Amino acid sequence: MSESGAEVFGTDGVEAAGATVPIPASDPVAAVRETVRRLVADGGCAWHGVQTHASLVPFLIEESAEVVDAIERELPADEVRGELGDVLYQVLFHAALAERDGEGYDLDAIASGLNEKLIARHPHVFGDRGYLSVEELHAEWERLKEDAAGERRGSRGALEGIPAGMPTLARAAKVVERLKRAGALDPAAERPNGRVRAEEAVNGAEAEAELGDALIDLVVRANALGVDPDRALRRAVDRLAARALPGE
Template sequence: MDSASDDAENPPTELHAEGAEDRTAAALARVVETVRTMVQPGGCAWHEAQTHESLTRFLVEETAEFIDAIERDLPAGETRDELGDVLYQVLFHAAIAERDGEGYDLAAVADALNEKLIARHPHVFGDRGYLSVDELHAEWERLKEDAAGEDRGSRSPLDGIPAGMPSLARAAKVVDRLRRAGLINPSAAERSHEDPLAAVIGPDEQRLAEFGIGDAMLALVTRANAADVDPDRALRLAVDRLSARVLHGES
């Protein structure tokens, strides 16, 4: 086979990338128009009646189903469909905002996101050069302060953590933020009695694998049930005590 035939069957990588971008743009344009049509008057009565508030539970549910597909290692086609349902929620909210004249649409959302990603990744799109993960954590906080027009070091490590997060996810986020800020050290082999985590994470538990941690947490939930204690509330209160103790020295 001659070189011309080879070129025809194996187009340059740039052409493949260009074709993929065109295909993505066309597919997004089609689904955006589909959702926009459904939420407009005369489209779908149910969609027309929805608001940002009424859709929040669906966003949570669809996100949970996508996570479940990942954790169960479902076939790619099923995972794709679940991710599509998450995308649908994003498109739905954007279409509602456009319909109700809230001052933004999907294009505005995408443009704002793109600008934020580029601004917060100068090591990729600027001249900062390669940064390690630890360096990126410190850089991330500085960039967020700059974006908000705040003085360096003025942000609390816990700023921006939604109060409405599921309790376990919020607890993990709080602990991670405090660790990254150097305020706690969950992996320390020895702990003083003053350490707010001493009663929660002991040396033995550090060596537990994922199954062991899960079993230990389930045992605590079982104990809470026997004591007629709401484990979700107990965890929320514990996270609040930890935050107050570490950040403000409160007892």
């Protein structure tokens, strides 16, 4: 970097080898933003200074998983708050790297783009569309995504936008939900006789336990057969999508 941290970040930013400009305690987001900027700036933390967007990916995944774990284990609110703070740190870290390296965006740009997207995607709240049911909202969001991308209405594929790098089971659930929403999947028809029928369970907790046990049984079976269950599921999802949407 040819310029000092202060020059890159502006007069209210980070000094290359000094302290940050004090931020009022009443603005904690601005304060932590400056802390992270100081860490990644020249003369800051050596470890932070050599990180890249790519090198931070494992940490983002890990920190997100820890939030999920805290929520699902029903840990105290302070624990959840702390884990969410670690995820926020990852966002601040990526933003500070982009700002330092002149990539064309910073935290303000991220926040501004997000705010514009939220308002544009919710005309029933910020516009004149009026109340929409959850089912109507699903269709509305797809139309709004097409409009935002300049695409013809109805041109988006049912599975478009699902990240290939999602955890396999989460991706499978997303594909099934999208196919159902598009009317391209009948869950009953996809369930051969003998498979778990969780919908017959008395309540959601019983259904979850029953399905969890069934998934473990499949993993144990895969292990006995020498089959990679993750690969097997990836391929099964691909076959399902090909059957449900043969033209895509």
